Amino acid sequence: MKKSLKQVGSVMLLSVLTISVAACSSNTGSTSSSATPQSSSETQPPKLTKLTYWVPNHSAASGQMKTYAEMGMYKELEKVTGVKVEFQHPPLEVPQAQEQFNLMIATNDLPDVIEASWGATSGAVIRYPGGPEKAILDKKIIKLNDLIDKYAPNLKKLLTDHPDWKKQISTDEGSIYAFPFLRGDDKTRVSFGPSIRQDWLDKLGLKMPTTIDEWYTVLKAFKEKDPNGNGKADEIPIYIDKNMFSTDAPFLGAWGINYSFYQDNGKVKYGPIQPEYKEFLKTMNKWYKEGLLDKDFAAPNEKLYDNKMTTNLMGASVSYNGGGLGKYAGLMKDKDPSFKLEAAPYPVLKAGDKAIWGQRDFAYNGVGAAISAADKNPIETVKWLDYAYGEKGDLLFNYGIEGTSYKMENGKATFLPEVLNPPAGTSVQQSIAKYTRATWSAPFVLSGNFQLQYLGLPQQKKALEIWSQPTAERKLPLVSPTQEESSKFASIVTDIQTYQDEMLLKFIMGVEPIDNFDQYVKKIQSMGIDDAIKIQQGALERFNKR
Structure with missing residues (x-):
């Protein structure tokens, strides 16, 4: 969820097998194909043997592999389908990725599949100006309704069973434009929020802050009372990079607004022009002038951030559950056993108030894999993408390879101990990334069973509860202009x-x-x-x- 924030997964799916919902549950990985979605005993030569696929390379993977094609999931899927995927990876950072996306669109040098935030209208994400309906009108991507109806039985069944999901992935005109990343239940829809060094709070005898004023008191203490114990005034009380200010309003939300459009009793408003926004800016300016807010917040740098967190300099931030709390717990478990980064509640202005803004999301967040107008084999690509939404694809995209990354226990996929307990210096997210993209996103349905295993540490389970508290009542669904x-x-x-x-x-x-x-x-x-x-x-x- 950077949130990408929030960039997304690619799905390699069975292109040469005509899949029905029933067949998917007993799929043996054959490579037969037919011209219709019904099964056929006649074996046809595969029409699709290679795909080009544009998607940013997540940092959990890029540190270990040059391309997603090296990931265990994709290696296995190539064996199953016979389809080789050539991934095109722009930088993960949104401004640079958006620039490459814009160039690709402008020059019409399109790959077969493009993964982006097609359904998003705001936030730090990669998106098409004018939205997905405009992309279809501009003949950059294709409308998928009829193709899904005829050739994607797995996704078709899911949308029939979950009409609210279909509503979310469609435009106002009814167009389905991408194979979506879907969060299957509430456990998978909360992954992000404020975080703080609990060990620093304990050392200084401070309670967990819940209001903006309490946060100020805590941050002042972090700066002035040497919680890292090295005798130097080198603590960074809080780091919130410029993108985090705009992602689900982790501190701005205390004033009841966000950094973009929101709704208040059905009326659309724009956060950055509200009087409350001025009060937020005053507070952040005060924090910055007093050295409470990291001076590097204006220039996000993930490696620099990692260094500050793992060298006992940073007191608080905004974190992902897996790529933050879990990541640093893994990196610090031997280096500093006293290190405790834990979730903090979304702050409010007055003690006892209910937090309005939070990261709890809808099943669909706008991210999906669209088929470009340049794809010469759209039917086969649809069949290939549909594989992820069936029983075999569910296991592959959530857990990887049976016997290598997971095993079946009591009817449930269970990660092997070595995957969830990697060596010191390796996070669980990095460990799982060797096999799947499920720790960030991909065009498939994220399983609650996966999430409960991935977020297995006590502080991660606690974070799910804490970050689920805000009502998120003012959050706009994924609306789109005409x-x-x-x-x-x-x-x-x-x-x-x-x-x-x-x-x-x-x-x-x-x-x-x-x-x-x-x-x-x-x-x-x-x-x-x-x-x-x-x-x-x-x-x-x-x-x-x-």
């Missing part, structure tokens, strides 16, 4: 987000006085935010009628 509105909306929002990102840094760092906030709001209004809000309001009303 074809007529899409270009206008994309132009407005792109320009506004560029400007507000720039001003976020300036306000927090004191380059721009907070007193100029009203001028900033007027600037965003002059850029067309009222028109964008109106478009989103209409989109929300259409979504509710889907």
